[in-house]
Each structure stands twice: as structure tokens, then as C-alpha cells.
Amino acid sequence: MKVVYFSFSGNVRRFIKKAELENTMELTQLNCSERINEPYILVTGTIGFGEVPQPVQSFLDTNSDLLKAVAASGNRNWGQNFAKAGRSIAERFQVPLLMKFEVQGTSNDVTEFKDKVGQFYEDYGREEIQSH
Numbered sequence: 001m002k003v004v005y006f007s008f009s010g011n012v013r014r015f016i017k018k019a020e021l022e023n024t025m026e027l028t029q030l031n032c033s034e035r036i037n038e039p040y041i042l043v044t045g046t047i048g049f050g051e052v053p054q055p056v057q058s059f060l061d062t063n064s065d066l067l068k069a070v071a072a073s074g075n076r077n078w079g080q081n082f083a084k085a086g087r088s089i090a091e092r093f094q095v096p097l098l099m100k101f102e103v104q105g106t107s108n109d110v111t112e113f114k115d116k117v118g119q120f121y122e123d124y125g126r127e128e129i130q131s132h
Contacts, residue, residue: 005043011104050084
């Protein structure tokens with residue numbers, strides 16, 4: 001399953017690189033309005049007081065129909081707004097929030113994320129087969 005990510009300060013990028021996933025796409029100002037044609041899991045940071053970054057919002061405006069799950073990074077210093085962008089996206093698009101992690105995540109966070117992406121991919125594959 002494709003993992004699309006946005007990294008405002010580099011933390012999410014470092015997290016994704018540590019995960020060593022094969023099928024990834026980094027969102028930038030240049031490609032955030034491009035259409036993709038495969039299901040994906042979104043990983044994003046949170047900005048301000050829990051807002052979804054603008055490039056992520058632009059990407060979702062074009063590709064929300066293929067969004068299958070979301071994970072979010074944040075800083076626990078923001079209290080209830082910690083990784084709030086993930087919760088906001090999950091609620092708005094009715095997809096699972098796989099996890100929240102702090103800053104660039106710990107090695108345990110990376111392992112958990114890889115496991116969840118793998119499990120999600122297996123479950124999604126089963127749904128595809130059963131729907132035919």
C-alpha cells in the first residue's frame with residue numbers, strides 16, 4: 001500500500017525513512033494537487049493549534065476517495081492538540097487513525113507503524129479479493 005506523507009520540519013520524513021517502506025510519496029507544494037490512482041495511507045505532521053497542513057489539505061481535496069487510513073506526528077507539549085491533524089482527517093473522511101507519534105517517533109513507533117501498514121495492506125487485499 002502506498003504511504004503518502006507530508007513533513008513540514010523534517011520529522012515525518014525521518015520517521016518514514018526509518019520505516020524503510022518501498023512505496024512512498026512525499027507531498028510538496030509542487031505535487032500536492034496531483035491525482036494519484038492507488039489507495040494510500042497518509043502520514044502528516046500537525047501545525048499551529050492542531051491544524052492540517054495546507055499541502056495535505058490540497059492533496060485530500062483531490063485524492064480523499066483513495067485515503068484508507070492516517071497516522072500523525074506531533075509534540076505532546078501541545079496537550080489535547082497533540083497530533084490533532086490525524087484525528088481531524090480520520091473524522092472528516094471516516095478512516096482509521098492508525099497511530100499518533102511524537103516528533104520523529106521512537107524505534108518502537110516505527111515498528112508499530114510498519115506492522116500496522118502491513119496488517120492494513122493484508123486486510124485491504126482480502127477485501128479486494130472478496131469483493132470480486
